[in-house]
Amino acid sequence: MGFGRGDRGDCAKSMPPRKVRLARAAIQSGGKGTGAMAQTSDAADPAFWRAGAISTTIVMLIVLVFLTVDSLAAIRAGGTHVPPYSVINRQIGYAYDADAGYDRPVIGEAQPLFSRTYTEPEARALIRKGKLVIQSRACMDCHTFFGNGAYYGPDLTKAWLDPAWEKLWMPMTKQNTREGAMVEFLMHPDTYPTWSRQMPDLSISREEAVAVVAYLKWMSAVDANGFPANFGMIKTTSASAQAPAAAPTTKDCPYCHTTIPIKAVRCPNCTSELKA
Numbered sequence: 557m558g559f560g561r562g563d564r565g566d567c568a569k570s571m572p573p574r575k576v577r578l579a580r581a582a583i584q585s586g587g588k589g590t591g592a593m594a595q596t597s598d599a600a601d602p603a604f605w606r607a608g609a610i611s612t613t614i615v616m617l618i619v620l621v622f623l624t625v626d627s628l629a630a631i632r633a634g635g636t637h638v639p640p641y642s643v644i645n646r647q648i649g650y651a652y653d654a655d656a657g658y659d660r661p662v663i664g665e666a667q668p669l670f671s672r673t674y675t676e677p678e679a680r681a682l683i684r685k686g687k688l689v690i691q692s693r694a695c696m697d698c699h700t701f702f703g704n705g706a707y708y709g710p711d712l713t714k715a716w717l718d719p720a721w722e723k724l725w726m727p728m729t730k731q732n733t734r735e736g737a738m739v740e741f742l743m744h745p746d747t748y749p750t751w752s753r754q755m756p757d758l759s760i761s762r763e764e765a766v767a768v769v770a771y772l773k774w775m776s777a778v779d780a781n782g783f784p785a786n787f788g789m790i791k792t793t794s795a796s797a798q799a800p801a802a803a804p805t806t807k808d809c810p811y812c813h814t815t816i817p818i819k820a821v822r823c824p825n826c827t828s829e830l831k832a
Contacts, residue, residue, distance in 0.1 A: 641679035658782025686771030716776035
């Protein structure tokens, strides 16, 4: 069956506008360059870009899923970077890892916290309570945890590992353990001299202080990829952070240069009268 001029017109009316344009372009060019013109037409078609955006979004979502699964494997408790909560029953150190290129926590032998060993559920509950205490006292307004917070007070990410607890705070608080000194300080921070920025009394009970110490010990065992950098290697000195020096009990006589009692008003050696 043949088609007349009218038939071709009716057929063209029934075709979509885009196909009509392509057909006319093909007729005018004699069929040459149809592919190039089709590509130009595709680039100008919003549907082309819509399809590209949808496919790109799908690919990125797949990548995001894989990254999320990998991250969860590293950051969950018991993962590659975050230890189980029961790590508070172990000795925790900090040493340089040549392969990683930064300092990493070192989990050592058994070291019960507060002279007891916590099960995993008990440790989880205790650490959760410690986190809630920290949140309720807005500790991040002054301190930093994993890079979040403020720098008005010391960074607490590795606070448990600070050698000052043994060298300074245990003698000052008259406690026999690191955790004992930390609890005593948290309960009575205004009793002990610190550096120039004094920590206020936050009315922390002993039970709350124990929970905070457990949280700080667990946090020190988290592999934070070397953060904070050079922890424990930078020596700082602060007069206000030192234990109070004993008051002098003697002085030198300005005349005979012998040592005499601090309250002496006359030198017992040369009998010179001294200013009080």
